[in-house]
Structures are given as structure tokens and as C-alpha cells.
Amino acid sequence: MAEKEKSEKIPRQKMPEQEPAVRARNFNEVPLGLSPEAAIMEAGRCLQCKKPACVEGCPVGVDIPAFINRIREGDFPGAIQKIWERNSLPAVCGRVCPQEMQCEGKCIVGKKDAPVAIGNLERFAADYERANRKAVKPSKGASTGKKVAVVGSGPSGLTVAGDLILKGHDVTIFEAFHRPGGVLVYGIPEFRLPKEIVFSEVDGLDAMGARVELNTVVGRSVTIEELFAQGYDAIYLGVGAGLPVFMGIPGENFAGVFSANEYLTRTNLMKAYRFPEYDTPVIKGKNVVTVGGGNVAMDAARTALRLGAENSYIVYRRSKNELPARAAEVHHAEEEGVNFRLLTNPTRFFGDDKGRVIGMEALKMELGEPDASGRRSPVAVKGSEFRIDCDLVIIAIGAGANPLLTKSTEGLALNKRGYIVADQATGKTSRKAVWAGGDIVTGSATVILAMGAGRVAANSMHDYLTLGW
Amino acid sequence: MFKIVKRKEMAKGTVVLNEIEAPLIAAKAKPGQFVILKANEAGERIPLTMADTNPEKGTITIIFMVVGKSTALFATLKEGDAYMDVIGPLGAPTHIEKLGKVVCVGGGTGVAVLHPITRALKQAGNEVTCIIGARNKELLILEDEMRAASHDLRVCTDDGSYGHHGFVTDVLKAVLTENKDMKLAVAIGPVPMMKACSAVTKEFGVKTMVSLNPIMVDGTGMCGGCRVSVGGKTKFACVDGPEFDGHEVDFDELTLRLRAYTEQEKESYTCYRK
Ligand SMILES: Cc1cc2nc3c(=O)[nH]c(=O)nc-3n(C[C@H](O)[C@H](O)[C@H](O)COP(=O)(O)OP(=O)(O)OC[C@H]3O[C@@H](n4cnc5c(N)ncnc54)[C@H](O)[C@@H]3O)c2cc1C
Ligand SMILES: Cc1cc2nc3c(=O)[nH]c(=O)nc-3n(C[C@H](O)[C@H](O)[C@H](O)COP(=O)(O)OP(=O)(O)OC[C@H]3O[C@@H](n4cnc5c(N)ncnc54)[C@H](O)[C@@H]3O)c2cc1C
Ligand code: SF4
Ligand code: FES
Numbered sequence: 126m127a128e129k130e131k132s133e134k135i136p137r138q139k140m141p142e143q144e145p146a147v148r149a150r151n152f153n154e155v156p157l158g159l160s161p162e163a164a165i166m167e168a169g170r171c172l173q174c175k176k177p178a179c180v181e182g183c184p185v186g187v188d189i190p191a192f193i194n195r196i197r198e199g200d201f202p203g204a205i206q207k208i209w210e211r212n213s214l215p216a217v218c219g220r221v222c223p224q225e226m227q228c229e230g231k232c233i234v235g236k237k238d239a240p241v242a243i244g245n246l247e248r249f250a251a252d253y254e255r256a257n258r259k260a261v262k263p264s265k266g267a268s269t270g271k272k273v274a275v276v277g278s279g280p281s282g283l284t285v286a287g288d289l290i291l292k293g294h295d296v297t298i299f300e301a302f303h304r305p306g307g308v309l310v311y312g313i314p315e316f317r318l319p320k321e322i323v324f325s326e327v328d329g330l331d332a333m334g335a336r337v338e339l340n341t342v343v344g345r346s347v348t349i350e351e352l353f354a355q356g357y358d359a360i361y362l363g364v365g366a367g368l369p370v371f372m373g374i375p376g377e378n379f380a381g382v383f384s385a386n387e388y389l390t391r392t393n394l395m396k397a398y399r400f401p402e403y404d405t406p407v408i409k410g411k412n413v414v415t416v417g418g419g420n421v422a423m424d425a426a427r428t429a430l431r432l433g434a435e436n437s438y439i440v441y442r443r444s445k446n447e448l449p450a451r452a453a454e455v456h457h458a459e460e461e462g463v464n465f466r467l468l469t470n471p472t473r474f475f476g477d478d479k480g481r482v483i484g485m486e487a488l489k490m491e492l493g494e495p496d497a498s499g500r501r502s503p504v505a506v507k508g509s510e511f512r513i514d515c516d517l518v519i520i521a522i523g524a525g526a527n528p529l530l531t532k533s534t535e536g537l538a539l540n541k542r543g544y545i546v547a548d549q550a551t552g553k554t555s556r557k558a559v560w561a562g563g564d565i566v567t568g569s570a571t572v573i574l575a576m577g578a579g580r581v582a583a584n585s586m587h588d589y590l591t592l593g594w
Numbered sequence: 595m596f597k598i599v600k601r602k603e604m605a606k607g608t609v610v611l612n613e614i615e616a617p618l619i620a621a622k623a624k625p626g627q628f629v630i631l632k633a634n635e636a637g638e639r640i641p642l643t644m645a646d647t648n649p650e651k652g653t654i655t656i657i658f659m660v661v662g663k664s665t666a667l668f669a670t671l672k673e674g675d676a677y678m679d680v681i682g683p684l685g686a687p688t689h690i691e692k693l694g695k696v697v698c699v700g701g702g703t704g705v706a707v708l709h710p711i712t713r714a715l716k717q718a719g720n721e722v723t724c725i726i727g728a729r730n731k732e733l734l735i736l737e738d739e740m741r742a743a744s745h746d747l748r749v750c751t752d753d754g755s756y757g758h759h760g761f762v763t764d765v766l767k768a769v770l771t772e773n774k775d776m777k778l779a780v781a782i783g784p785v786p787m788m789k790a791c792s793a794v795t796k797e798f799g800v801k802t803m804v805s806l807n808p809i810m811v812d813g814t815g816m817c818g819g820c821r822v823s824v825g826g827k828t829k830f831a832c833v834d835g836p837e838f839d840g841h842e843v844d845f846d847e848l849t850l851r852l853r854a855y856t857e858q859e860k861e862s863y864t865c866y867r868k
Binding site for chain 1: 618619622632636637638639663664667678679680681682683684811812813814815816817818819821823828833847849850851853854855858859861862865866
């Protein structure tokens with residue numbers, strides 16, 4: 126008990142961050158990371174619960190009290206080794222997981238005080254290891270002689286690859302882009318997740334012997350049938366939900382109206398923020414409207430500021446309470462000066478004689494009865510049309526299933542929205558020796574859920590490769 | 595890395611041919627498909643149609659016109675140099691069938707795109723008339739290859755320096771007047787040329803296929819940057835195309851969308867030349 130009282134007195138250690146006014150104009154990472162002293166202090170706040178609620182909240186079941194305890198003892202390599210047992214991308218998860226809804230949301234300390242900063246501690250352990258390289262990597266199993274193809278190098282594909290390599294299988298990852306990482310490299314901006322971190326995680330896989338075949342669009346460069354013919358024993362599909370959704374309103378094809386995918390890919394993966402040093406351009410708007418309210422929309426609106434926007438608006442049809450983005454991201458966006466135009470729904474875009482977008486017409490909305498999602502549905506206020514002048518629009522209202530691969534693969538059951546049907550407990554699809562997981566099964570979700578699906582599938586694939594279907 | 599095994603200047607140094615080692619793509623590519631190339635780390639992803647493939651040798655051929663920074667950079671690559679990334683084959687292959695009489699019209703570097711399609715249409719047993727054009731004689735490419743790929747080749751230049759003096763549309767009108775039983779037209783070249791050709795064939799009621807070249811990023815249907823309006827619906831040229839029914843395409847919208855980055859492109863090219 127005495128121990129408990131003592132630990133409650135330490136306040137949650139604040140994550141040092143770049144000043145809002147400064148960071149809104151650069152692409153450097155926003156949170157700067159905890160110092161070892163602060164990490165040890167924060168670790169001291171953990172009660173080392175016998176039945177840790179935080180672990181229940183973690184989709185991959187990281188042994189949270191154990192790794193926190195090692196940080197408290199100053200054994201940082203020991204901490205990362207503990208995390209690695211369950212999570213192969215801790216530097217990524219420590220930065221982008223919605224901890225407030227997962228581990229930290231369940232933490233007992235959070236009942237009375239601010240919960241233990243599990244995410245920040247995970248990030249600390251991973252960053253410390255990347256800088257110091259002290260921990261012993263998990264060891265690889267004896268070779269089984271089985272070949273596995275993983276399609277897509279997002280968090281879910283990377284997890285499958287990591288797990289199966291450890292179990293002794295021969296793994297090749299096929300990736301359509303010229304860089305591995307999926308949304309982690311083309312979508313989530315540098316200021317939230319430095320790309321070097323993703324590459325270093327992939328290099329780790331490389332070092333263990335996984336092959337990464339870039340520039341390979343499965344379904345076009347090579348088909349699933351051809352992969353089997355080349356001797357692959359099992360295939361995992363982790364292709365994400367990479368289909369941009371547009372609103373279908375007039376003027377959407379004016380130049381200057383982007384999908385979030387295109388805007389973020391140009392800026393992050395192709396490094397348009399360093400144009401003309403890098404060759405890919407992106408339109409730098411003065412008045413930028415981002416339509417949508419999720420993490421993607423926050424990322425786009427904050428990117429626009431960093432590219433020099435004078436006004437960066439979020440236009441969202443419900444109210445602040447319903448914003449699907451993480452609270453921390455909304456807060457960061459507000460601090461940086463993103464202008465929230467809530468209860469607002471676009472109805473059309475205006476263009477000039479050169480076909481460039483110059484404005485948007487929108488309607489004011491009110492909240493009505495709850496809809497199927499449980500959220501109060503927005504209802505248009507009659508006659509409330511108004512105009513926002515803008516020279517760049519980013520549509521960030523969600524993503525769908527890209528049909529490129531699924532259309533070219535026979536016998537793969539899809540649901541009516543085009544996502545792959547896969548068994549939740551195993552990741553098995555309707556096709557023998559083919560597994561799937563991540564956003565292409567669930568629809569747009571989170572990094573950690575995509576990893577969890579990868580873990581489940583890797584276990585099932587291992588069973589298949591050693592025991593049979 | 596994708597090594598350039600052969601380089602050739604086709605027209606006054608503004609049109610360049612590269613034959614590139616890319617065995618997996620060469621084995622797979624069909625007429626009408628394209629690749630996306632990136633020269634180096636800082637490079638842009640540039641879509642170019644495969645003008646030819648050699649599956650035995652494991653090579654693909656691209657022919658491009660220097661219009662801005664990236665194509666200018668591509669033009670500096672020598673034999674033995676390599677592209678960092680080549681992705682493909684992308685796009686839906688041309689639908690090839692035996693129809694009877696067909697006419698293929700190519701303008702500028704569009705002729706390079708047209709060549710494999712023409713060859714395939716001839717191989718499928720069609721009677722192929724070809725019309726190729728350029729601004730002047732020096733800019734005309736692949737004349738011999740196109741002659742071999744068709745039954746009847748007509749050449750024209752805008753300035754009259756070679757062949758018929760005038761636009762490909764003039765010759766197209768004449769061909770369609772002579773051949774009332776033309777089953778299909780294929781028109782590939784600059785957007786204004788494809789638009790004009792489609793207007794002519796519409797008058798004659800001849801189905802027309804064009805190959806669109808909107809600005810692309812991924813080429814896999816992920817970004818939506820390549821969207822074009824066809825028959826009032828939005829299509830993604832990289833996966834639904836690049837070939838579409840010319841009578842249905844909104845060419846004016848395409849023209850405007852192609853100008854989206856004009857200022858940055860200028861900035862980039864100016865920087866590069868310094
Ligand atoms: C801008 C943005 C911000 C986000 N922010 C967060 C956040 O803060 N926290 C969070 O938890 N989640 C966030 N998400 C969601 C999260 O990134 C995704 O849920 C997660 O990346 C899904 O992982 P995945 O492995 O299923 O697919 P992806 O990450 O989408 O990876 C799929 C990969 O497959 C490749 N591919 C696709 N088709 C083919 C093919 N035919 N052949 C070969 N390769 C192919 C793609 O190029 C890609 O690299 C965000 C998403 C976006 C877009
Ligand atoms: C499917 C497809 C096939 C093509 N095939 C050929 C070909 O066989 N031969 C050939 O000479 N050209 C072809 N093009 C056009 C070629 O891609 C552009 O000329 C090239 O991208 C110009 O890049 P740049 O940096 O040199 O010029 P920039 O200065 O960037 O641009 C000059 C003009 O080229 C267009 N353009 C710019 N970036 C792109 C891009 N990423 N994608 C498409 N167009 C762009 C724009 O209209 C722009 O105004 C094709 C385009 C597509 C979409
Ligand atoms: S629930 Fe909170 S206090 Fe308990 S073990 Fe987990 S992190 Fe520590
Ligand atoms: S190029 Fe991105 S969708 Fe076509």
C-alpha cells in the first residue's frame with residue numbers, strides 16, 4: 126500500500142514537444158521523446174498490477190508491466206527485448222497507436238490520476254535501442270524449407286514476415302511501391318513518424334533474411350497463381366485499403382482537388398516538401414480545405430500548414446465530439462492553428478477558367494437522431510449554403526478496398542464492399558494456402574490491429590506449413 | 595537497378611529511346627501497358643508506355659519526348675546507366691480482336707505507344723491502315739516500323755516537310771471517306787490531336803479508342819490523381835485505362851488537369867538546367 130501511495134504522487138511525465146508555432150512550419154517530429162530520467166520516473170508510476178488491465182487493452186498482448194519494470198530498473202535493453210516478444214514494431218506503435226483507447230485507457234492508475242504513459246515508454250525503449258543497439262535480437266528457428274510470399278509491406282505484412290522468419294520459414298515480401306512500409310511511409314507524415322524509423326524496422330527483417338521485392342504489383346507484375354507456380358507454399362495478403370473515396374459532388378475533378386492518398390503520398394513518400402531538391406511537386410495552397418475528421422484528415426491539414434498554408438481548415442459534417450481522429454492529434458492540430466469548421470458539409474467546388482479549384486460551397490449541419498454507427502447523424506440546415514474560398518482541397522473521408530489484386534485472383538471470397546473475407550481466428554481466406562489480414566479485411570483500422578491480424582495469420586500459416594491445412 | 599542496354603536518339607535529341615533490362619516485366623507485358631520509372635532517389639515517378647518488349651532478351655523499350663525536368667534527366671542517361679525503379683506492367687492491356695478494317699492514327703511520341711498495338715491488330719488478322727504525323731520531318735519517329743506493322747501507311751507533317759502537308763485528321767477524314775466499312779479507329783498522341791480525331795470518327799460513326807496520359811503517381815489505383823471523366827463517370831486511367839472510348843472522354847477536363855503543376859514544373863526545370 127505504501128508503495129502505491131508513493132507512486133501516485135509522481136505526476137505523469139510530460140512529453141517534451143516542439144513549440145506549436147515553430148513545428149507548424151517544419152517537418153521534424155513533434156514530440157521529442159522522454160529522457161532516460163523521465164522514463165524511469167514515469168515507469169515508477171506503474172503499480173505492477175497482478176492482473177494488469179493494460180495488457181487486456183493491448184491488441185497484441187505486450188507484457189506491459191514487465192517491460193515497464195525493466196525501464197524502472199534502468200535495464201533498457203531488457204525492456205525492448207520484453208516488448209519484442211509480442212510486438213515487432215515498437216518504435217512505430219509507441220508513436221501512432223491510439224493508446225488512450227487501448228492500454229492506457231484500461232490502466233488502473235488512470236482511474237484516479239492520468240494513466241501511466243505506456244505509449245511514451247514503449248517509444249522510449251525502442252528509440253533507446255535504435256540509438257545504442259544493446260539488446261539481443263530474438264533468435265531464428267531452424268530452417269523448415271518452406272517458402273512464404275507476403276504481399277504488401279504495411280504493418281500487417283511486416284508482422285507476418287517477422288514472425289514467420291523467426292519460425293524458420295523462407296519469406297519474401299512483395300511491395301508495389303519503391304519503398305517498404307505501407308501507410309507508415311506513404312501516409313503518416315514525417316512529423317508524426319520519421320521514415321527512418323520505419324526503414325530501420327524493415328532493415329531488421331532484412332538482416333534476419335527476409336527478402337523484400339519492391340516495385341512489384343501483385344496482380345499485374347505477378348499473379349497469385351504464378352507465385353504458387355514459383356514454389357511458394359503459402360501466401361499472405363496484406364495489401365491495405367488503398368482506394369481513395371471521393372464525394373461525388375460537382376467540381377471534384379478540378380485541378381487542386383486531391384485525395385488524401387495522393388496529397389500525402391506526394392508529400393511523404395515522394396518528399397514533395399523538399400521540392401525542387403526532390404522532383405515531385407505538390408500544390409501549395411494558401412487556403413486549404415481538408416474534408417473529413419479522422420487521423421488522415423488531421424495529417425493532411427497539418428501537412429498543409431507545414432507547406433505554407435495561411436489557412437488550413439478541417440471541414441467535418443458532425444461536431445467535435447464525433448471527430449474520429451485521436452484526441453491527441455486533434456489537440457496537436459488545434460495548437461498549430463488548424464481551423465475547424467465543424468457541422469459543415471461540402472456540396473460543390475468552384476473552379477476558374479483554368480480548371481483550378483477556387484472555392485467550395487457548403488451547408489451548415491445540425492445533429493439529429495443517432496444512426497447505425499451510434500453517432501448522431503448530421504442533418505442539413507435548409508438554405509444555409511455558404512462559400513469558403515480555397516485553392517487546395519484534400520478529400521479525406523475514408524478509403525475503400527483496392528480491387529487490383531482481388532479482381533485478378535480467382536476463388537477469393539470478398540464481402541459486398543470488396544474486402545477479403547478471412548477467418549478472424551486464423552486469417553484463412555476461401556482459397557487454400559492464402560491468408561489475409563489488416564485493412565484489406567477489416568476496412569481502414571489501426572496499425573496495431575493490422576499487426577494483430579498478422580500475428581494470428583502467422584501462427585495459422587506456421588501450423589499449415591508444419592502440420593497441414 | 596534497371597540497366598539501359600541501348601540508347602538511341604530518335605528526333606533531334608528531343609525524342610529518346612531506351613532499351614532497359616527488366617526481365618520480369620518483359621515476360622509479362624502486353625500491348626497498351628505502361629511502366630512507371632524513377633531515375634534516382636530524388637526522382638519523380640514517370641509513366642511511359644512500353645513501345646516494345648523482348649521477353650527472350652529480358653528487355654523493354656520506352657520512347658519518350660523531353661518535355662520537362664524528369665524526361666530531360668532521363669535523356670542524359672547513357673548506355674550502362676540504370677533507372678533506380680521500374681514498376682510494371684501497369685494498366686489494362688489493349689483489347690485485340692479481329693474486326694476487319696481498322697485505322698491507327700499516331701501523333702508525335704504517340705506513335706511509339708501506337709506501334710505495339712498496331713502490330714497486334716495486324717497479327718490478329720485485321721486490315722490495318724496507319725496514319726502517322728509530326729510537326730516536321732525531323733520529329734517523325736518509327737516510320738519503318740509502322741510501315742511493317744500495317745498494310746497501308748500514310749505520313750503527314752504539319753509543315754509539309756515530308757509526306758502529306760497537314761494534320762493527321764485531314765488524312766483520317768480521307769481514309770474514312772474511302773473506307774465506309776472501317777470498324778475501329780485507334781488514335782494516340784497529344785490530347786488536342788486525340789480530341790480532334792475523335793470528333794472526326796464520331797461524324798463517321800466509327801468506334802474510337804484513345805490512350806490517355808493524365809498525371810500519375812502510383813499507377814495502381816491508390817491515389818486517384820489520374821482520374822478522367824469518361825461518359826460522365828470518373829475513371830482511374832492507370833487501372834481502368836489508359837485506353838478509353840474517345841467519344842466518351844472529357845478531353846477539356848484532361849487538358850486542364852494536365853496543367854495542374856505548370857508553375858512547379860517550370861521551377862523544377864529551371865533549377866535543373868542551372
Ligand atoms: C494518413 C493516415 C494516418 C493514419 N494514422 C494512424 C494512426 O495514427 N494510428 C494508427 O494506429 N493507424 C493510423 N492509420 C491507419 C493505419 O495506418 C492502417 O490501419 C495500417 O497501416 C494498415 O496496415 P496494413 O498492413 O493492412 O496496410 P497498409 O499499411 O495499407 O500497407 C499495404 C501495403 O501493401 C501494398 N500493396 C497494395 N496492393 C499491392 C499489390 N497488389 N501488390 C503489392 N503490394 C501491394 C501497398 O503499397 C502498401 O505498402 C492511418 C492511416 C492513414 C492513411
Ligand atoms: C500511361 C501513360 C503513358 C505515357 N507514355 C508516354 C510515352 O510513351 N512517351 C512519352 O513521351 N510520354 C508518355 N507519357 C507522358 C509522360 O509521362 C510525361 O511526358 C512525363 O511525365 C513528363 O514529365 P517531365 O518531368 O519531364 O515533365 P514535367 O515538366 O513534369 O511535365 C510536363 C507535362 O507532362 C505531364 N506530366 C507531368 N508529370 C506527369 C506524370 N507523373 N504523369 C503523366 N504526365 C505527367 C503534364 O502534362 C505536364 O504539364 C505517358 C503518360 C501516361 C500517363
Ligand atoms: S494497468 Fe497501469 S499500473 Fe497496472 S500494470 Fe498496467 S500500466 Fe502498470
Ligand atoms: S495513378 Fe494513382 S490512381 Fe492512378
